[in-house]
Amino acid sequence: MKDYFKNIALSLWTIILGMKVTITYFFQKPTTVQYPKEKIGVADNYRGELFLNVNECTACLQCNRSCPINCITIEVEGKGKERMIRTFNIDMNTCMLCGLCERVCSTGGLKLSTKYEVAVSKKDDQILHFVEGEPIKANIEALKKK
Ligand code: SF4
Ligand code: SF4
Structure with a gap:
């Protein structure tokens, strides 16, 4: 009989301990983010999809x-000031x-950007093409500006 009441008391104590944790969180500000309606920033050193400013590329x-x-x-193709970039692709499937x-x-x-929403339905769409159509002149002056 003594054990019976002891078990009931222990069960009640366990419930109180569990509810203590729940009640503590109940009064705190929610931390859930309603993604994609809400978005939070990423860390400054986050490594997301690569981005190339082709106008700053020397084709080195x-x-x-x-x-x-x-x-x-x-x-x-070409040399020196006439150097042209025909293709600049980055395959994000393997990067x-x-x-x-x-x-x-x-x-x-x-640069590595902070872009993280990169889901695509086709594998080919993960290949980034920074030069499309006509070749782009390499900017050999870009290095001198740095
Ligand atoms: S400048 Fe050179 S290192 Fe930078 S993106 Fe162009 S080819 Fe690559
Ligand atoms: S895997 Fe290659 S393309 Fe990707 S970040 Fe590293 S060096 Fe750049």
């Missing part, structure tokens, strides 16, 4: 050479967002 190929998994494809390409880009034209 350093980013292409530094990528450990070869997901940057650059095709150039591991390590940031090595950003580090070696001496003009700062290639």
Whole structure:
């Protein structure tokens, strides 16, 4: 009989302890974000999808050479001031967002952005094409400005 009441008291105490945690959170401001209606910022050092400002690209190929998994494809033609960028693609299917390409880009034209909504329905859409159509002249002056 004594054990019976002891068990009831223990159960009630357990419920009180559990409810103490619940009640503490009940009066706190909710931390849930109603995504996608609400969005919160990401950390400054967040590594999101790569972005290239092609007008700041000297076509030096350093980013292409530094990528450990070869997901940057650059095709150039011509030399010196006449250097043209025919293709500049980054395959985000394989990019591991390590940031090595950003580090070696001496003009700062290639950067990891804070973009995180990158879902697509086709694999090909994960390949970023920064030069489409006509080739773009490499900006060899961009390096001098830095
Ligand atoms: S972030 Fe890393 S893996 Fe992605 S393209 Fe740059 S060097 Fe390659
Ligand atoms: S300037 Fe930057 S983005 Fe352009 S080829 Fe060189 S390293 Fe790559």
